[in-house]
Amino acid sequence: MLAPMKREDIEHLASLARIKLSEAEKGSLEKELSSIVDYVSVVSDIAGNEADTTPVVGVRHNVFRADEITNEPDQYTEDIIAEMPSSDGRWLKVKKILKTE
């Protein structure tokens, strides 16, 4: 019913999702996603107002807490720093974002 996914569709989605894919992965995803998307399209048979998408599951409520510190200073700092792939003292190290040219 729908146009099947093409190679460039997969590449576009992969770039949006920040995942580098191998050629083999692109090939299998092209087929698999096409058949899954085709399968899930039956939801379009459900009549109704498309704009009506208020969440239906669960009861949501705001949770207010007093604006006060609930942990000791540095209670978690060391543990969190220990999980960083790359750090310098208390700093998290990341690659340069802006290019200086």
Next chain:
Amino acid sequence: MDTVTELRNKYQSGEVTPSAVVTSVLKTIKEKDVDINAFLDVYDDAITEAKIADELYQKGEAADKPLLGIPVALKNNILIKGKKVTGASKILENYTAVYDATIVKKLKAAGAIIVGATNLDEFAMGGSTENSAFGPTKNPLDTKRVPGGSSGGSAAAVAMGAVPVAIGTDTGGSIRQPASYCGVVGFKPTYGAVSRYGLMAMGSSLDQAGPLTNTVADAELVHNVMAGLDNLDGTTITDDTYPSLPTKDKYTFGVPRNFLAEGVDSDVLETFEQHLADLKAAGHEIKEIDLPLFAKGLAAYYIVMPAEVSSNLARYDGIRYGLSEEGDDLLGVYENTRAEGFGKEVKRRILLGTHVLSSGYYDAYYGKAELARKKMREELATVFKEVDFIVTPTAPTPAFKIGENEDPLSMYAQDIFTVPVNLTGVPALSFPMGNVEREEKSLPVGVQYIGPHGGDARLFEIGKIIYDVRKKLD
């Protein structure tokens, strides 16, 4: 393995001690798990906590700790401070949790002893535990077969007799389907009954944690410890969020026969019919119901769930924790880390979710799927005016063989009866209803009772009457 209640009675009378039981649990895991691979990690320091429990029983200070000294296994997508919590993903292979999930805090406060972490499909995505980055779990009842998933390690841990209780998470059937495949009890609470704080988020509007046990009474006990309002999860509910449901002597069970007409193995259906006959014989009423939208549940699920997955898994990017792969620039770090760290099924769902949320497709997929959920919930509300429970087989087949369901769609079809429950947020209980034979092996199949919102306690009541009593007689 003794039930929780039996263990507790023995602890109280001094017949055995928690440290003796925990020692034997650790030994059993070490011996049996070589073949099963239900556990990703075993906590040898559990013995220290067990000794503290010994003392409390001796001093008679166990009253306010309903799970004191009870060994519990925890699915490895639930945070437990100071332990490796990987979500069975390479991207978190060396991640150590820095805090306890709310349910872990509550289990510990109730005296439970967490003895190890169980295997799962990567980030709880799958129905067989074959998607674990650390190797599949095998079904203890037939090691050629899968234990189900994604809480396959938890179901196998209980089925192999290692622990009386294992905690799982259920987004589309991930507690109930493995419970069915492994012949144990599994419970998915009303959405919001149990805090999701400290669970690795998969589908945030669908996820709930629940127990896998040998009896319904044990499931109830453990669920009651974990449930309750939590300021750290704004979707948690209180006892009076939904109207309370009185228990009755005789119940009306709705059977959606149209929904069962296709794709269910004939002997599973026969076992199910026998179960209905037994219910009738016990004085309950069986009523045929129509749930036309439920058949579309699976399609709506495979839109909503991947949409939420693609958002929730954006946090794994190689920057703050977990695996980090080199790249030429920041974008390269993201792309290489996620390429290396995520498995096949996770990538598939992230891409699918990215697609259904992308501009131009959002209304047609995500909007329609949310609308489908709303209509399903209305349909359900109408049905629950006439019946007390809806009853279905938990899964259309018994446990399948490892490697048998390669095609994603045929794997997804295993969840046909379980996903509508998560989409609508109602509670459901699965327990064994009988056995079917496959290649000279007798394999268990489960029955699923679905209740209305807030019907958790009533599900436990009927489950104890129907299952626990029969189990005791066997």
